[in-house]
Amino acid sequence: MSAPATPxxxxxxxxxxxxxxxxxxxxxxxxxxxxxxxxxxxxVLVFAxxxxxxxxxxxxxxxxxxxxxxTEKAMIAFAMAMLxxxxxxxxxxxxxxxxxxxxxxxxxxxxAGVPVLVLVGLGTGLLCGVVNGVLVARMxxxxxxxxxxxxxxxxxxxxxxLGDQAFTGYPKGFGYFGxxxxxxxxxxELVLFAVLAVAFYLLLHKSTFGRAVYAIGNNATAxxxxxxxxxxxxxxLFLLTGLMSGVAAVCLTSRLGSTRPSIATGMELxxxxxxxxxxxxxxxxxxxxxGVVLAALIMGLVxxxxxxxxxxxxxxSIFLGLLLISVIAVPRLLRRK
Amino acid sequence: MQPVLSLRGISKSFPGVKxxxxxxxxxxxxxxxxxxxxNGAGKSTIVKxxxxxxxxxxxxxxxxxxxxxxxxxxxxxxxxxxxxHQETVLFDELTVAENIWLGHAPRGRFGLIDWTAMRExxxxxxxxxxxxxxxxxxxxxxxxxxxxxxxxxxxxxVDARVVIMDEPTAALSHKEIHELYxxxxxxxxxxxxxxxxxxxxxxxxxxxxxxxxxxxxxxxxTGKIAEVSEGKLVQMMVGRSVDQIFPARSHNVGEPVLTxxxxxxxxxxxxxGFTLHRGxxxxxxxxxxxxxxxxxxxxxxxTRPSKGACRIGGRVAVIRSTAEAVEAxxxxxxxxxxxxGAVKGLPIFQNVTLPSLGAVSRGGFLKMAEEFxxxxxxxxxxxxxxxxxxxxxxxxxGGNQQKVVIAKWLATKPRVIILDEPTKGIDIGSKAAVHExxxxxxxxGLSVIMVSSEIPEVLGMSDRVIVMRxxxxxxxxxxxxxxxxxxxxxxxxIEEAAA
Numbered sequence: 001m002s003a004p005a006t007p008x009x010x011x012x013x014x015x016x017x018x019x020x021x022x023x024x025x026x027x028x029x030x031x032x033x034x035x036x037x038x039x040x041x042x043x044v045l046v047f048a049x050x051x052x053x054x055x056x057x058x059x060x061x062x063x064x065x066x067x068x069x070x071t072e073k074a075m076i077a078f079a080m081a082m083l084x085x086x087x088x089x090x091x092x093x094x095x096x097x098x099x100x101x102x103x104x105x106x107x108x109x110x111x112a113g114v115p116v117l118v119l120v121g122l123g124t125g126l127l128c129g130v131v132n133g134v135l136v137a138r139m140x141x142x143x144x145x146x147x148x149x150x151x152x153x154x155x156x157x158x159x160x161x162l163g164d165q166a167f168t169g170y171p172k173g174f175g176y177f178g179x180x181x182x183x184x185x186x187x188x189e190l191v192l193f194a195v196l197a198v199a200f201y202l203l204l205h206k207s208t209f210g211r212a213v214y215a216i217g218n219n220a221t222a223x224x225x226x227x228x229x230x231x232x233x234x235x236x237l238f239l240l241t242g243l244m245s246g247v248a249a250v251c252l253t254s255r256l257g258s259t260r261p262s263i264a265t266g267m268e269l270x271x272x273x274x275x276x277x278x279x280x281x282x283x284x285x286x287x288x289x290x291g292v293v294l295a296a297l298i299m300g301l302v303x304x305x306x307x308x309x310x311x312x313x314x315x316x317s318i319f320l321g322l323l324l325i326s327v328i329a330v331p332r333l334l335r336r337k
Numbered sequence: 338m339q340p341v342l343s344l345r346g347i348s349k350s351f352p353g354v355k356x357x358x359x360x361x362x363x364x365x366x367x368x369x370x371x372x373x374x375x376n377g378a379g380k381s382t383i384v385k386x387x388x389x390x391x392x393x394x395x396x397x398x399x400x401x402x403x404x405x406x407x408x409x410x411x412x413x414x415x416x417x418x419x420x421x422h423q424e425t426v427l428f429d430e431l432t433v434a435e436n437i438w439l440g441h442a443p444r445g446r447f448g449l450i451d452w453t454a455m456r457e458x459x460x461x462x463x464x465x466x467x468x469x470x471x472x473x474x475x476x477x478x479x480x481x482x483x484x485x486x487x488x489x490x491x492x493x494x495v496d497a498r499v500v501i502m503d504e505p506t507a508a509l510s511h512k513e514i515h516e517l518y519x520x521x522x523x524x525x526x527x528x529x530x531x532x533x534x535x536x537x538x539x540x541x542x543x544x545x546x547x548x549x550x551x552x553x554x555x556x557x558x559t560g561k562i563a564e565v566s567e568g569k570l571v572q573m574m575v576g577r578s579v580d581q582i583f584p585a586r587s588h589n590v591g592e593p594v595l596t597x598x599x600x601x602x603x604x605x606x607x608x609x610g611f612t613l614h615r616g617x618x619x620x621x622x623x624x625x626x627x628x629x630x631x632x633x634x635x636x637x638x639x640t641r642p643s644k645g646a647c648r649i650g651g652r653v654a655v656i657r658s659t660a661e662a663v664e665a666x667x668x669x670x671x672x673x674x675x676x677x678g679a680v681k682g683l684p685i686f687q688n689v690t691l692p693s694l695g696a697v698s699r700g701g702f703l704k705m706a707e708e709f710x711x712x713x714x715x716x717x718x719x720x721x722x723x724x725x726x727x728x729x730x731x732x733x734x735g736g737n738q739q740k741v742v743i744a745k746w747l748a749t750k751p752r753v754i755i756l757d758e759p760t761k762g763i764d765i766g767s768k769a770a771v772h773e774x775x776x777x778x779x780x781x782g783l784s785v786i787m788v789s790s791e792i793p794e795v796l797g798m799s800d801r802v803i804v805m806r807x808x809x810x811x812x813x814x815x816x817x818x819x820x821x822x823x824x825x826x827x828x829x830x831i832e833e834a835a836a
Contacts, residue, residue, distance in 0.1 A: 019713070019717065020713060020716060020717070020721065020723055020724075020725055020726050021724075021725045021726070022686075022709045022713075022725065022726050022727060023725055023726070023727045024724055024725040024727060024728060025727075202702070206702050206703055207698075207701050207702050207703065208694040208695070208698050208701055208702075208703060209701065211687065211690075211691070211694060211703065212694070214682075214683060214687075215680050215683060215687075215691055217682075218680050218681060218682035218683055219676070219680045219681060219682070221676050221677055222676065222677055222678060222679065222680045222681075223680060223691070224639070224659055225637075225639070225659060225669065225671055225677040225678070226659070226680065226688075226691040226692050226745065227659045227660045227662070227663035227668075227691070227692040227749075228659070228660070228691065228692075229658055229660050285682050286682070
């Protein structure tokens, strides 16, 4: 434990009584005891074990390749984290990717160029977010029910349009979002991931909107009784999640170069896993973006490391499940003692 | 006649509050005793002592000449004391018979429930109170009055000798109330002793045989209804020794700040109109459920009135959300502090700045130094007791959480502050501090609306008092007309001529 941070000089001369310090603990002491610190330790461990286990691990290009298995999920996870902190959830994100990708395929068939394709992808995501947002925030339906419904609805539309067909033959320039590199080993997706991580950090931890999100997640009624526009914040969060699913749809479609209605199946649970592993309380009210970033990196490294060792996918998912449970259980067990 | 149940010298204290102090109560077989008193007189506490929910600190409970203790609610019900509560605790998804017998269902072989006996028993109990209900009907398909009958049948299923009815008519229609009166007659005829708690004088005089009056947790008097007048009862209820000192106030009120006209809501209130002036404390008195909080929450943008207009400083204010209310300068300190007060889980300073985020941010981004400054300025003024400003509000005591809520609102520089039962459940010392502070705010020119069910507080603090009953304003009193009797009469709907 550290000494309390020194309070600044008294602000008003006229006030009486004792002066409350700003903080009981310095920010550094708090950070060292945080969930994120624990995740950082896990990250370093996974990195070290991987380096010993496979000679191919410590290679810039291999590591760069490995980032593709989490960047798209992480983009959605940032928005999902805010949604879960606010006490809501969106299980339709993977289906939004399917619908957005299908819409892009239709646009491509109609002869759309790259900028239009991107706009169609983002617009479809946004539109799906509006549907979820209206049902939850305006009509007051529970988000888990609504988004289980729209999960079937959105993907169902893709299946009706595509059947067992696929859209292929996207224009050449479109491949940049999923396959291009900004500089050296840094792919477009990796750079976008980093930029979004910073943007979401600022939005959640430094903006008035982020504060409202935390207030709603801790007690929506009291937040409303404090003058917060609860319904509007919830609506915007669904919009944001829809938009980020659209962004992920553009990247994923570009990377695969084709659209099938089964695209991104099951991704919603991987996104939620990433968010929960990142220390976001599934009950809402707490968690941070740095936690989600670390969780994304850990999940990416574990998947990559196991891939190098030719571990079958099913074992990988067993390991991720155990990791999730133990990372959540261990601190709770330690605290009990 | 010998009483079935006698309570003598019962006292019960909670931290900071003496809820009951040396009270007595007698209940007679085949008679209805009305328990009368203001909100906070100790009526609910005595019911909880009688039903084994609370253990008295001192005193005796005598049933048929035997001293008894009710260590648990089960013990009370086994002894034949049963209560029908204001909000009946029943299970919507279960049948009528299951609701009646839950917890003490007749058992058959192997300890399994004897469904036949249960249905027949339920039928017998329902018949005995003249209720024609199907024992197999699901409770959710029944109306509120039928649910009450089920609750009563449930109360009788334990072979009750003493039946407590806590404001049983509060949620019933006119016709249903009459059916309930008939039921009370039936129970009397069966020799049950009935304790009837009500705020409505007309029904007390209609069905009670005896009365007992409590005031501030103390026994005031008892007697036969036939030998007492309404005026005498009112006097017993409110007449008090002046033991609370309220801050001296100048009563200098300024120009109108808030004007409300024709405010109506489909179910909660109708045609509410009043004017609030600068520097004024306007009291709102009424019984629980009179619609006072609902009016205040409509003014604060929680619910929307169906009709009516509200002007602030002469300009029409459209308030569709709490955010718009805060912008217009109306803020509300809720009665339900646990749910609607401070946001537990957030630190103190974030609670204080929550409605003022615009003032502590630039371009949507928060300035933490300004947040701390704003929080410190206002919490210090209220003498908040805490370890640091980044402490979780949930760790503070109730009184200090209330201070955080008030600090949060003062930081928005409001024109009107509405305090809903600001001193409910807090100890005498803190009460005085809240009263001091209200007087100070009014003196600085803030307009205060105080919703309170405590007559001394309403009379001691207010410049004017508005009394509400059943969703309407029934009286507005000021100056010398502000007497306890006037408030109680208006709130309970007693005609002047009946005095």
